[in-house]
Amino acid sequence: MYKLIDGKKISAQIKDECREKAARLNEQGIKITLAVIQVGNDPASSVYVSNKKKGCEYIGIQSLSYELPEDTSEEELLALVRKLNEDKNVNGILVQLPLPGHICEDKVIRTIDSHKDVDGFHPESVGALCIGQLGFVSCTPAGIIQLLRRSGIDIAGKECVVLGRSNIVGKPMALLLLRENATVTVAHSQTKNLKEVTRRADILIVAVGKSQMITKDYVKEGAVVIDVGIHRNAANQLSGDVNFEDVAPVCSAITPVPGGVGPMTIAMLMHNCVESASRS
Numbered sequence: 444m445y446k447l448i449d450g451k452k453i454s455a456q457i458k459d460e461c462r463e464k465a466a467r468l469n470e471q472g473i474k475i476t477l478a479v480i481q482v483g484n485d486p487a488s489s490v491y492v493s494n495k496k497k498g499c500e501y502i503g504i505q506s507l508s509y510e511l512p513e514d515t516s517e518e519e520l521l522a523l524v525r526k527l528n529e530d531k532n533v534n535g536i537l538v539q540l541p542l543p544g545h546i547c548e549d550k551v552i553r554t555i556d557s558h559k560d561v562d563g564f565h566p567e568s569v570g571a572l573c574i575g576q577l578g579f580v581s582c583t584p585a586g587i588i589q590l591l592r593r594s595g596i597d598i599a600g601k602e603c604v605v606l607g608r609s610n611i612v613g614k615p616m617a618l619l620l621l622r623e624n625a626t627v628t629v630a631h632s633q634t635k636n637l638k639e640v641t642r643r644a645d646i647l648i649v650a651v652g653k654s655q656m657i658t659k660d661y662v663k664e665g666a667v668v669i670d671v672g673i674h675r676n677a678a679n680q681l682s683g684d685v686n687f688e689d690v691a692p693v694c695s696a697i698t699p700v701p702g703g704v705g706p707m708t709i710a711m712l713m714h715n716c717v718e719s720a721s722r723s
């Protein structure tokens with residue numbers, strides 16, 4: 444019988460810990476402020492932004508909201524980021540991605556002060572993770588480490604396969620698992636004999652962006668499976684990158700979608716904001 448890894452419960456624990464830390468900082472006269480910038484009104488982005496604001500409210504973080512029109516120029520956006528970099532009252536800056544096509548995301552991310560980069564996307568944050576220095580870690584992979592640890596799953600010495608090599612999930616995930624002393628393989632669209640590779644995994648992290656692609660023939664008996672994918676169908680139902688019904692019976696533990704990795708991303712964002720305020 445597999446164990447269901449409960450992201451709702453674990454993320455609630457983390458948020459409560461953040462709330463306590465935020466209260467202690469408030470007692471010392473330190474207020475925590477997150478600036479959230481959204482350009483345009485992509486519906487999915489609006490949902491994410493609204494959830495982030497709700498998270499801030501719960502923790503006791505002030506959120507400053509910048510809702511800019513779709514035709515905002517790159518220079519206007521960069522000027523706002525620079526202004527927020529200078530503002531001593533702002534601890535974290537979050538620019539909701541994706542940005543409209545006429546704005547270079549890379550340039551915007553590089554412009555954020557790395558000390559306020561609570562999303563962990565700045566090259567300095569990624570570099571710090573790579574060489575084991577202090578910096579902000581991308582929220583989704585950081586959340587997955589918490590899911591594993593808090594579910595009592597040992598990572599050290601395990602064979603971990605990360606399916607996907609994006610800058611936001613796959614690559615930082617691999618680095619974090621390495622930091623936890625796992626033996627790590629990263630698979631992607633050019634990987635040969637993919638099923639053979641994924642079947643080596645004691646812990647399989649799936650961030651492939653293809654609804655229900657992973658069936659039981661990709662999974663070793665007794666493996667732990669973490670499903671990062673989120674897909675919404677025409678009937679508004681959510682699914683992951685893993686075919687849960689097929690895979691769950693062969694696993695020792697698995698995350699559901701929804702209620703697995705998703706809630707952890709916001710919890711870790713809150714964690715990074717509180718961390719930023721306490722560092723400063």
Ligand code: NDP
Nearest residue numbers: 583607608609612631632650651652671672673704705708
């Ligand atoms: P990307 O599309 O950026 O990356 C997908 C990766 O999967 C790429 O490395 C790609 O390889 C690889 N890939 C694609 N097709 C195949 C295939 N058939 N076989 C093997 N590898 C393949 O996705 P993200 O990393 O941004 O996101 C992955 C999923 O996680 C998405 O469903 C996304 O919605 C979800 N997500 C969820 C979050 C959460 O909070 N729960 C946060 C972020 C993402 P290559 O590099 O060779 O192209």
